[in-house]
Amino acid sequence: MRSTTKRLVIVGLILAGWQAMAQGKEVSLSEKLTASHCGACHTFKRDEPHGMGPNLHGLLDRPAGSAPGYDYSDSFLQRLGGQPWSRELLDAWLADTQALAPGSAMTYFQDDPGKRELIIQYFESSN
Amino acid sequence: MTDKQQKPSSISRRHFIKTSGAGVAAVALGGLSAGTVSAAPEAYDSEHDIVVCGGGGSGLPAALFARWLGNDVAILEKAASPGGTAAKAAFWYWVPNNKALRDAGNTDPKPEFMRYVARLSRPQSYDPSLPKLGLSDWEYEMCEAIYESASPAVELLAEKGALPYRHVPDVPDYWADLAGENAPMGRVLIPKDTSPSMADGGQVAIRTLTVAARRDGVKIQTGQRVVSVIRNEKGRAVGVEVETEEGTTRRVRARKAVIFASGGFTHDPELRRNFLSMPVYGGCAALTNEGDFVRISSSLGAQLGNMNYAWSCPILLEKALAKDGSMSGIFTMTGDSMLMVNKYGQRVVNEKTLYNEMVPTFFQWDGTRAEYPNLVMCSIWDQRAQDHSASKDYGSQIVPDGTDNRHIIKGETLEDLIEGIATRLHQYRSDTGNLKLSPDFLNNLKATIHRFNDLARNGQDLDFQRGERAVERMFNGHVAPGSKSSNPTMHPIASEGPYYAALITGGTLDTKGGPRTNTHGQVLDYANRPIPGLYGIGNCVASPSGRAYWSGGATLGPIMAFAYRAANQAHAEPLSQD
Numbered sequence: 001m002r003s004t005t006k007r008l009v010i011v012g013l014i015l016a017g018w019q020a021m022a023q024g025k026e027v028s029l030s031e032k033l034t035a036s037h038c039g040a041c042h043t044f045k046r047d048e049p050h051g052m053g054p055n056l057h058g059l060l061d062r063p064a065g066s067a068p069g070y071d072y073s074d075s076f077l078q079r080l081g082g083q084p085w086s087r088e089l090l091d092a093w094l095a096d097t098q099a100l101a102p103g104s105a106m107t108y109f110q111d112d113p114g115k116r117e118l119i120i121q122y123f124e125s126s127n
Numbered sequence: 128m129t130d131k132q133q134k135p136s137s138i139s140r141r142h143f144i145k146t147s148g149a150g151v152a153a154v155a156l157g158g159l160s161a162g163t164v165s166a167a168p169e170a171y172d173s174e175h176d177i178v179v180c181g182g183g184g185s186g187l188p189a190a191l192f193a194r195w196l197g198n199d200v201a202i203l204e205k206a207a208s209p210g211g212t213a214a215k216a217a218f219w220y221w222v223p224n225n226k227a228l229r230d231a232g233n234t235d236p237k238p239e240f241m242r243y244v245a246r247l248s249r250p251q252s253y254d255p256s257l258p259k260l261g262l263s264d265w266e267y268e269m270c271e272a273i274y275e276s277a278s279p280a281v282e283l284l285a286e287k288g289a290l291p292y293r294h295v296p297d298v299p300d301y302w303a304d305l306a307g308e309n310a311p312m313g314r315v316l317i318p319k320d321t322s323p324s325m326a327d328g329g330q331v332a333i334r335t336l337t338v339a340a341r342r343d344g345v346k347i348q349t350g351q352r353v354v355s356v357i358r359n360e361k362g363r364a365v366g367v368e369v370e371t372e373e374g375t376t377r378r379v380r381a382r383k384a385v386i387f388a389s390g391g392f393t394h395d396p397e398l399r400r401n402f403l404s405m406p407v408y409g410g411c412a413a414l415t416n417e418g419d420f421v422r423i424s425s426s427l428g429a430q431l432g433n434m435n436y437a438w439s440c441p442i443l444l445e446k447a448l449a450k451d452g453s454m455s456g457i458f459t460m461t462g463d464s465m466l467m468v469n470k471y472g473q474r475v476v477n478e479k480t481l482y483n484e485m486v487p488t489f490f491q492w493d494g495t496r497a498e499y500p501n502l503v504m505c506s507i508w509d510q511r512a513q514d515h516s517a518s519k520d521y522g523s524q525i526v527p528d529g530t531d532n533r534h535i536i537k538g539e540t541l542e543d544l545i546e547g548i549a550t551r552l553h554q555y556r557s558d559t560g561n562l563k564l565s566p567d568f569l570n571n572l573k574a575t576i577h578r579f580n581d582l583a584r585n586g587q588d589l590d591f592q593r594g595e596r597a598v599e600r601m602f603n604g605h606v607a608p609g610s611k612s613s614n615p616t617m618h619p620i621a622s623e624g625p626y627y628a629a630l631i632t633g634g635t636l637d638t639k640g641g642p643r644t645n646t647h648g649q650v651l652d653y654a655n656r657p658i659p660g661l662y663g664i665g666n667c668v669a670s671p672s673g674r675a676y677w678s679g680g681a682t683l684g685p686i687m688a689f690a691y692r693a694a695n696q697a698h699a700e701p702l703s704q705d
């Protein structure tokens with residue numbers, strides 16, 4: 001209960017800040033956060049080529065390690081390969097990629113559950 | 128630690144910095160003085176001994192060194208994850224007189240090292256008979272510091288499991304031929320688990336450094352853009368102001384020191400335009416490297432140095448204009464049946480010239496025509512090169528099918544190809560000063576190919592000496608097996624299509640100018656006095672290398688040395704009382 005309240009407060013604060021930044025333009029908060037957290041290495045639209053990381057179109061429910069033509073690290077495939085990207089798995093992955101699949105190529109961690117939630121929401125809404 | 132979130136008073140400045148960060152021309156240079164100095168005795172949101180601004184190739188090692196000395200250390204990283212440009216790097220690191228080299232029974236004496244770096248950094252004043260070899264006192268001391276400290280730094284990182292390495296005993300320095308018979312081999316180390324292609328070292332290094340940092344209690348906080356330095360009334364740096372990705376402002380106290388490790392200004396068009404010696408189209412540094420420390424430090428009276436030079440690399444024009452975060456530099460201009468021509472259809476450079484050395488060719492000025500004839504060049508290759516030289520590594524312009532090949536223009540005949548090139552150039556006309564192929568491009572290209580093919584058949588490039596240096600062959604990439612040519616970098620271009628092309632220009636891995644520091648990483652003012660409590664390392668500060676790219680790994684090896692020295696000096700600072 002306490003953590004849910006905290007999470008809502010955090011999401012609220014993020015919202016306030018990001019809305020101030022958006023300066024009238026309607027870009028969804030979760031889309032913005034996802035772009036800034038994931039967009040340097042990943043692409044999101046169907047048929048866009050892979051970047052440093054694989055294309056993430058339709059991520060939720062697809063099996064991990066299945067983007068055609070992308071070279072996943074052995075560690076990633078061993079730990080996660082074939083598991084469907086559920087909300088829970090994505091949350092654990094975003095919390096600390098190296099805790100979930102030590103030795104995999106992506107180094108990312110996000111301690112703030114509110115921000116992870118926003119990123120997951122983006123993938124849900126775009127799936 | 129308390130984390131207060133909102134400070135309405137800072138909103139206007141915050142918005143100002145945001146605008147300049149976005150590269151809006153008129154504002155950005157004004158932004159140079161936006162690094163606010165505030166001595167106001169406001170509360171801090173968090174406190175540490177040492178605050179490292181930026182968590183890339185220099186910040187992570189510096190934070191670890193400081194932490195291992197017992198300090199409370201935080202990394203404030205602007206992006207959403209650590210790594211910066213270093214995450215994209217091959218992460219070769221060039222370490223003179225390293226332990227592996229010595230253990231193998233080889234030597235790397237300091238005088239030879241100093242002559243090598245002096246000759247390349249300041250060729251115009253180099254004189255081996257002078258005590259400082261023609262370098263300035265500052266350059267000489269900084270190069271000495273690299274020789275002394277890079278090896279102990281990397282040994283400590285390896286010993287603590289933060290960056291275990293593999294020695295690459297047979298990689299020569301880029302200019303080993305200048306050093307003659309005494310040239311040392313084996314100054315290059317790579318992260319231990321790097322793949323055999325040795326191209327993915329950055330991902331490995333950032334992973335092991337980050338895991339070690341978190342294991343050992345370095346507090347890495349992401350989405351935190353440092354926007355100014357807080358100083359006390361004596362002028363000592365005692366903290367920083369941070370803008371979070373949520374748009375809130377925080378004040379972070381540094382009891383001992385603030386170490387900037389925030390990368391160069393590749394992604395600030397206004398700084399590039401005003402300081403770089405070449406009008407490059409950006410480059411492949413982390414997108415968050417926007418020259419923040421140049422702005423922040425100018426209001427602190429820091430002395431700038433080496434602002435005109437960058438670690439340079441050819442890049443794909445289209446990816447640079449798209450600000451593609453995954454873009455690499457073209458380290459290997461792959462293909463034997465491949466050549467590169469300018470807008471007149473003429474070869475103007477040895478296509479296998481080392482990346483850093485190739486870049487000035489793009490910006491050669493033609494004073495008669497008042498134009499840059501080579502601003503965008505076309506690399507052109509045939510099916511043989513496409514089949515045998517395509518690679519995903521080292522930024523190869525020839526890429527395998529099924530990978531990101533949006534930059535590739537294909538034509539069944541040379542005429543088709545040229546039409547495709549012209550159409551593509553037309554799309555980018557507003558970024559290239561309306562650069563077009565000249566009307567005689569096709570005729571010239573045919574003559575160029577004819578000449579190139581003659582030279583290739585003889586295995587000798589009488590025009591540009593392609594493939595004559597050992598290092599060019601090292602960076603040649605794959606070629607078709609069974610070639611009988613004495614020069615594996617050249618093969619005649621087929622008389623039949625299809626043909627392929629890519630638009631190439633000059634860019635940066637990142638810039639290498641900024642505030643000047645002393646050999647302990649302390650930022651200097653214009654009287655050469657350290658600004659108390661303020662440190663800088665990596666590409667956010669002035670490099671003593673001038674224009675030179677001494678060898679593969681010549682950015683990261685020296686960075687380790689200065690990260691180590693800065694952390695030790697910062698550790699020795701007294702605790703500030705404010």
Ligand SMILES: Cc1cc2nc3c(=O)[nH]c(=O)nc-3n(C[C@H](O)[C@H](O)[C@H](O)COP(=O)(O)OP(=O)(O)OC[C@H]3O[C@@H](n4cnc5c(N)ncnc54)[C@H](O)[C@@H]3O)c2cc1C
Nearest residue numbers: 181183184185205211212213217218219353665666680683
């Ligand atoms: C494709 C490629 C391959 C390369 N290969 C090699 C190689 O093999 N060997 C070699 O020696 N070099 C190589 N380099 C160069 C090398 O990656 C860089 O020189 C090195 O990463 C520089 O380290 P740095 O810490 O100065 O900058 P970075 O590694 O870029 O780190 C700077 C960090 O600071 C952060 N930052 C920026 N502004 C702020 C702010 N205001 N507040 C907080 N944080 C901020 C950035 O987000 C970034 O994470 C390569 C570069 C590229 C692009």
